[in-house]
Each structure stands twice: as structure tokens, then as C-alpha cells.
Amino acid sequence: MKNIKVGIIGGTNGMGKWFAGLLKKEGYTVHVCGRKTKLGISDLAKLCEVIVVAVPISATADIIRKVGPMLNKDMLLMDLTSLKKEPVKMMLANSQAEVIGCHPLFGHQVKDSSGQNVILCPARGKKWLNWLKAVFKKNKLAVWEATPEKHDKMMAVIQALNHFNTITLGMALARTNVTLADINKFSTPIFRTKLDIIxxxxVESPELYLDIITGNPQTGKMLDIYEKALKDIRSKIKSGNKTESKKAIKKTAEKLYGSKDK
Ligand SMILES: NC(=O)c1ccc[n+]([C@@H]2O[C@H](COP(=O)([O-])OP(=O)(O)OC[C@H]3O[C@@H](n4cnc5c(N)ncnc54)[C@H](OP(=O)(O)O)[C@@H]3O)[C@@H](O)[C@H]2O)c1
Incomplete structure (x- = not known):
């Protein structure tokens, strides 16, 4: 299958560019387009048998609506979107092509992606799945299959809850009015790591993180859990009752990592 041609919409930057690099390294012909490229979406659909949608989450549905009907049933339509339920539903509804939802669980800045996780949500057809898996596995990525629903449920924790927590910490930090100069002098390694994440x-991708949080249907549930946890530990710490705080920490550690007494 070496002479496969892949078209990446959104391949001029970010994750699309990363995927283009991976495929080129494997010897495949890759065409990319963005909003200002000479080649457009319909050129890619004519030239290629695999079409990848790798545009920002907010533009994904429109792009799928546009490109989907241009593809036939022997082709593959896939995406790299950080959410899976809606994009996969859209790809199935707007095209006859085989459909695979794909989410690489890392950013395009990683120098070496070996060992990183990739989730695949195979949704229609069997012809292309083994090819895609083989490409990732050859590059030592850990490939996992899941339904779009399971993927989004997990991302509500791994991404929505996690990034919400980072945003909350960043906002709280700004409200303390401490300066970066002072932070640099007084910070610990773990705090510097957190500061990089904030x-x-x-600064780097606020839109992406907000889309990931607001676009996940499970986010409301995560926010409730977060708020409850915050209220719970806040009241224990504020009351000055150290025993209660200790009990809460111990109970949580046991739930997360198992009992030490086992
Ligand atoms: N960044 C990550 O860490 C990461 C990780 C995993 C998955 N993802 C997913 O990957 C997808 C892309 O995110 P990204 O962070 O890579 O975005 P990005 O860096 O902003 O790149 C987006 C790409 O899409 C193109 N583009 C934007 N709007 C377009 C439109 N309307 N039509 C055609 N092309 C368009 C851009 O090119 P022009 O600006 O030249 O038009 C660019 O090539 C998202 O679905 C995201 O959820 C991102």
C-alpha cells in the first residue's frame, strides 16, 4: 500500500503537520491544505484516497460537511480531533467513505512520539484500519481502540477536568499578585512544571483547551465533582480540624492507589 496518497486538511500546522511528517517519513505521498494554500479541499479529495481532517475543533464540523460528500466508499475519511463523538457522527453522516476517528494523545511539539498513546475509533469499514494501525505501530505508538463515547468519557477526566484545574490554578495565581520575578526566585521544580503547564x-493554545472543555458533553458532571471536592477540602482546612483533613487525604489515596495495609 506504499503508493497511497494522503490529503491532510489542516496539514500546514499543528497536529496535521505532525501527521504529515510521520506519513512522509514512511514513504507516503502527502498533500496538505490550510486556508491560504494553493491546493484546496476539493483538490485533496481528487488527488488522495485518504483524507484527514486536522483543523481546530470549532471548524471541524464545517470541514467534514464540505469534504465528506466528495469521497467514495473505497476511500478513508479520518480526523485527529481531541473529541470523538461529534466528529465521528459527522463523518458517518456526511460521507460514504470508510471512517476512523483518531486522537493522538500528545501535542505536535513532542520530539519523539514513540510510546505515546493514540486512540482509534473505527466506525465504518475494515480496509483501512490495519494500514493505519501498522503506520502508528511501526512508529512505536501505543494504539488503543475505543468507541467515541468511551473516548469522550475518558477525555472528560484526562482533559476537561485536568485543564479546568489548570485554568483555575492560573486564575488564582494571577489574583495573588505575585510577580514572575519573585516566582522564579522562590519556585520549586514541581511548581515550575505546573507554571509551564499554565x-x-x-498563552500557547487557549482556544484549543477551551474547545476541549466546552465541547465535551461530560464537562458539566466533571465541574460538579470538582466543585464538590474543592468545597469539601476547603471546609476541612478552614475549620482547622487537621484530623478531618488527614482522613480525607487518606481516603482519597486509598481510592486512587489502593490501601497501604493490603
Ligand atoms: N495541539 C494539540 O496538542 C492537539 C493534540 C491532539 C489533537 N489535536 C487536534 O488536532 C486538531 C488541530 O489542532 P491543532 O492544535 O493542530 O491546530 P492548529 O495548530 O491551529 O492547526 C490548525 C490547522 O488547520 C488549518 N485550518 C484552520 N482553520 C481551517 C479551515 N477553516 N479550513 C482549512 N484549514 C484550516 C490551519 O491552517 P491555516 O491557519 O493556514 O488555515 C492549520 O494548518 C484539533 O481538532 C485538535 O483537537 C490537537
């Missing part, structure tokens, strides 16, 4: 969310 910077990534607030």
Missing part, C-alpha cells in the same frame, strides 16, 4: 494553556 503557560501552555493560557
Amino acid at each position: 503557560r501552555k494553556v493560557f
